[in-house]
Amino acid sequence: MKITGTHFNYFQVCHRKLWLFANNIQMEHNSELVLEGKLIHETTYPQRPARYQELEIDGIKIDYFDTVEKVIHEIKKTEKLEHAHEWQLKYYIYVLKNNGIEGVTGILEYPKTRQRHEVFLSEIDEQAIEEMKDLITEIMESKKCPPLQKKSICKNCSYFDLCFSGEQEEPTS
Ligand code: SF4
Structure with missing residues (x-):
């Protein structure tokens, strides 16, 4: 089974959640928070689809990839689970690198609080990701x-x- 960004995110949050999701027990559509998150995606940056590309590669799906600057923009609702968001984004950068797209960085965006955090992938992160993938x-x-x-x-x-x-x-x- 291919590891997706969601798998990587859920691994940070809760192993039980990861297992339930990976075994097709999916209840995300029931969650008001998820719906709200989707709404933020659709309404916060209506101009984005024209400027940035959607990218699907090696099991991951990136909503906003700036192909000129080589920056992945990942939009999240709240900073509460920032640790998980950060690793999800690092995983995206890792997958792109392993598919020959080098020099990519990321920006985590929280439109509600207008916060932005840059995310980079270090060599230590890459080693950590290798270990996390096995787990x-x-x-x-x-x-x-x-x-x-x-x-x-x-x-x-x-x-x-x-x-x-x-x-x-x-x-x-
Ligand atoms: S409610 Fe969600 S976070 Fe809590 S144990 Fe169940 S799957 Fe994990």
């Missing part, structure tokens, strides 16, 4: 769903109902 594949191909780990992010996760139905305790905040 991601191991989780995705496992026969068993990783156990529930109550986290603050659970409340906003599209799998919340699935994970917490029958649970007595609420996730920690």
Whole structure:
């Protein structure tokens, strides 16, 4: 199975979420937060599609790639999971590099707060990504769903109902 940017993102967030998603248990369309995120994509930069290209390569799909500056623009709703966003973007840069597109950098954009963060891929990052890829594949191909780990992010996760139905305790905040 090809590792996508979403897989890479979910690996940072929650191994159980990664497994559920990779095993085609997809509930993202139920999540208001995801819908809101999509709306931000569609309405924040209406001029973007003309300026930047969409790029699909080696299992990943980049919405906004500036082919002149070689910059990937990744738009996110909130900075809460910035660590995961950063690794997702680094993974995109890594995949492009491995497909012969060198010198790419990234910009994480948070239109709601008007924040922008540059993202670069270092040699250490590349080694870390190699190791993460092995772990991601191991989780995705496992026969068993990783156990529930109550986290603050659970409340906003599209799998919340699935994970917490029958649970007595609420996730920690
Ligand atoms: S609800 Fe929590 S434990 Fe379940 S998949 Fe989402 S983040 Fe993971």
